Amino acid sequence: MLHTIKGKFIIGFFLIFSLSFLVLNQTVKSVIWSSNEKIVTSDLIDLKKNSIVYINQAFLINHYKSNELYFGDMADEIVESLTHSTGNNIGVYTVNGTLLSSSNKNVFSQGTDEDLKKAINGKNAYHITHDQNKAEVFFSFPVVIDGTKVGILRISKNFNLLYKQSGEILNIIFYIALAIFVAAFLFSYILSRHITIPIVKLTEATSKVKQGKLDADIHFHRKDEIGELTMNFNDMITRIRDQISTIEKDRDRLRKLNEQEKRFFDNMTHELKTPLTSIQGYAEIIKQKGASDQKFFNKGMNHIVEESRRLHNLVIKLLEVSRETSKDQFNRIDAGWILKDVCESMKFRAERYKKRIRFEIEEDLYVYGQMNRLRQLFINLLDNAIKYSLSNSEITITAKVAGDQVLFIFKNPSDLYDDNQYTKVMEPFYSINRQAAEEGSLGLGLSIVKTIAEEHGGTIKMFYKNNNTIISIELAYMKVEK
Structure with missing residues (x-):
């Protein structure tokens, strides 16, 4: 056991x-390479400015009708002059990328x-090839003269000294960091x-305690947290x-009783909330309008x-000992009419x-089921969509016949959640967004919806x-007999 724990610590620290160490080394390397690229870019910009000035002066001295033709004629002169003035290899190309002249063809x-x-596509571009130092x-x-591209200038510049210094x-830094980390590792060990x-x-x-041996007293004479x-x-x-x-006798019995009591209370709270929501909504509107709108x-x-x-x-149903639904309580009902009313x-x-x-609901959407249970299903789905949709959004409900099924679709704009949450949301007491959940909501709505759908x-x-x-x-569709 000592070897196992010690090994875990060693592996963890290592x-x-x-x-x-790798992150530090890579970060320093990235910073240095980035700095090198900035230096290279700055040098290349200066090279371009000087080269363009020289070419423009050559064109000002000699007035040719075809600047592109003149650029080709003076390619050798450009290569010779710029190679001498910059100390770099110079290549002159046509606008199509054909090499006209160069200081070193290899x-x-x-x-x-x-x-x-x-x-060739009209952009300034460079690439770096490096091997060690x-x-x-x-x-x-x-090269653009009077708004017309007359050719391409290509420069090969040596940066060996810069990259050699960077490598050193x-x-x-590598050896200093390695020494520091080795010392820290030994101290940690x-x-x-x-x-x-x-x-x-x-x-x-x-x-030993887990095995029931309660004589496992230990003693460490230390004045720290371990002591x-x-x-x-x-x-x-x-x-x-x-x-x-005492714990062995009462533990299981008390846990079972507590779980039953909590499950009953949570289910009863959620079941009673849905009809109260509808009653409260109509009562508040009637209170505002009074009897002015008789209809x-x-x-x-x-x-x-x-x-x-x-x-x-x-209330009566929740107090029943068994919640099983017998088959003779199912009837042929118009689910579309219930959904419209909800x-x-x-x-x-x-x-x-x-x-x-x-909502867009077709007529005569007959299914085999219970009116109150389907009403409860639709209310829970709508209540869930209202609570968890985005502000000032529109909730869309469609119901139609799809083959031998009646398809009900509830769609509401919302933020994206993890796929794992969508698989758990049908479980009792689970809520995707606890902060957005309405006070008193215990995550039972969609669990009840799933139960009702499976009952049907x-x-x-x-x-x-x-x-x-x-x-x-999707519920099984009962065709209308004519």
Whole structure:
């Protein structure tokens, strides 16, 4: 056991220091290479300016009708003059990339010519080829006279000294960092031994306790956290000896009772909240409008009465010992009509959240099921969409026949969540966004929806597409007999 813990510490410290060493070394290397590129770029810009000045002066002295033709005629002169003035290899090309003249054909005929290809397309470009302490840059740019591209100038410049100095600096930093990390690793190893030895003994003692041997007292004469941990462990063993018999008798029974009580309370809270939401919405609107809109008043009162009855039925159902649904309670019902009614009643709740509900529901969407359970399914889905959609958004509900199935689609704009969350969201008590969840919501809505869909022999899917969370439900379609 000592060897195992010590090995873990050694491997851990080795990985941390190695990774830190590699990151530091790579960072320094990147900084130096970046600095070198800036120096190279600056030199190349100066080369280009001087070369362009020389070519422009040559064109000013001799006035030719065809600048491109003159550029070709004076290619050798340009190469000779610029090679002498800059000390670099010079190549002169046509606008199509054909070599007209060069100070060293071997230099320009080997290696990659990516910079030349870019210059043909009218861009300034260069690439660096380096091997250990050797470095050479090929720089190509189009020559433009009076707004017309007359040719391409390519320069080969040696940067061996710059990259050699950079390599020496990198080597110095590498060895200094290596020495520091080796010293830190040795110190960490010594410290780990001082920590791991008492931890191993404490682990052996806890293993004995796990096996039921409560005589595993340990003693370390230390005045630090490990010494305090030892005293606490010995005190814990003493308390366990006094209480172990009582815990073994009552533990399982109390846990089972607590879980049953919590599950019942959570389910009852969520089941009762959905009809109360509808009742509250209509009651608030009726309170504002009074009896001025008699049609709406009658409709609202009918919904309040209907939801109150459903609330009563829910209370009775939640108090039943068994929640199993017998087959004779299922009937042929128009699910589309139920969904329309739920959409109308939930519009007012959506308006409170500054959101809109738009629905497209076909006629005669008959399924085999329970009216109250399907109503509860639709209310939970709409309530979920209202709470978790983006602000000032529009919730879209569609219902139609798809083959031998009735397809219900609930779509609301929302933020993207992890795929793992979409798989867990149907589980009881799970909520994707605890911060956005309404106070009192316990993550049971979609779990209840899944249960109802399965009771009706249907399937439910939840996924994210085009910035929208989409829930689709399929139930078996009962064709209308004519």
